Amino acid sequence: MSTTSDISKDVVIRWKDDLYLVVEFQHVNPGKGSAFVRTRLKNIGTGKVFENTFKSGEGIEIVEVERRRMQYLYGDPSGFYFMDGASYEQVTVPRAMLEERAGYLREGQEASVITYQGQAVTVEFPKKITLTVTEAAPGVKGDTAGGNVTKEATLETGMKIRVPLFIKEGEKIIINTETGEYVERA
Numbered sequence: 001m002s003t004t005s006d007i008s009k010d011v012v013i014r015w016k017d018d019l020y021l022v023v024e025f026q027h028v029n030p031g032k033g034s035a036f037v038r039t040r041l042k043n044i045g046t047g048k049v050f051e052n053t054f055k056s057g058e059g060i061e062i063v064e065v066e067r068r069r070m071q072y073l074y075g076d077p078s079g080f081y082f083m084d085g086a087s088y089e090q091v092t093v094p095r096a097m098l099e100e101r102a103g104y105l106r107e108g109q110e111a112s113v114i115t116y117q118g119q120a121v122t123v124e125f126p127k128k129i130t131l132t133v134t135e136a137a138p139g140v141k142g143d144t145a146g147g148n149v150t151k152e153a154t155l156e157t158g159m160k161i162r163v164p165l166f167i168k169e170g171e172k173i174i175i176n177t178e179t180g181e182y183v184e185r186a
Contacts, residue, residue, distance in 0.1 A: 002062045004037040004054045012044065012116070014061040015052075019044040019121065021114075027056075044114070044121045047097065063116065067124070070113045072105050080105060082113050082120070093120045103159025104129055104177050125177040130186045131155040132172050139165030150182075 004027075007013070011022045020041040029035040035056035042049045054060065070082035070091065079092040080102070091113055097120075098105070104125050105111075112124040135154035150162040155175075163182045167173060172186035 001059045004056055004058050004060060006062060007037055007039065007054070007060070012063045012065045012114070013041075014063050015041070019063060019116065021122070023049060029056075044116075045097065047100065047122075065121070066115045067112045068115065069110055072107060072109045072111060074107060075102065075105065080123075082111070082123070091115065091120045093123055097122055101125065101177070103155065103157045104175075106131065106157055127178065128174050128176055128183060130172050130174050131157060131159075133163070133167055133169055136163065136167055136169050138168070 007022055007025050009022055009025065013020050013022065020043055022039055023042050024040040026038045027035065028038055037054045037056060038051065039054065040049060040051050068084060070084050073081040073083050073090070075081065075095070077095065079094045080098055081090055081092055083090050093113065095102075101123075106129075109129070111126070113120050114122050114124060132155065133153045134156050137151055139151065149165055151165055151167075152160055153163045153167060153173075154160050155173075161175065161180060161182060163173065167182075167185070174183040174186050175181065176183050
């Protein structure tokens, strides 16, 4: 059995009968009282993120998972299909696990598929991805009153995000996959 000193970023732990990915952690040793570990945990099954504090030295179960670079093939109502480029093995990730992040998937794109006991549990995307804007209303002169003004744009995957007024249809933009926000032009 592992302890809280073994917690690090991207480690998967079993806690309360579920699997959680450690998104962030911080070992805290206050001047008064006992030490503890503050964590942000992401439920692998539901994708929900929350914070939890563990007492220093508390026992936890670190789960061995396999991360494999795979290529996204296509999606259908049952899930999303990925293929290992070396073995040509295909893996299906259930739609419920990626529903809100499915807009980051583009055919042919590579991602890290995390598997536990042969079953795909989630997909890790690169921190930033490049997508093409397929639909964006034109920016109108004079719309900039008030400072940081944005408009809605539709991307090649069907996902909608807020972008600055100067972004036009056909432009490639970089998006942060952790926040879902526009970063810059590609």
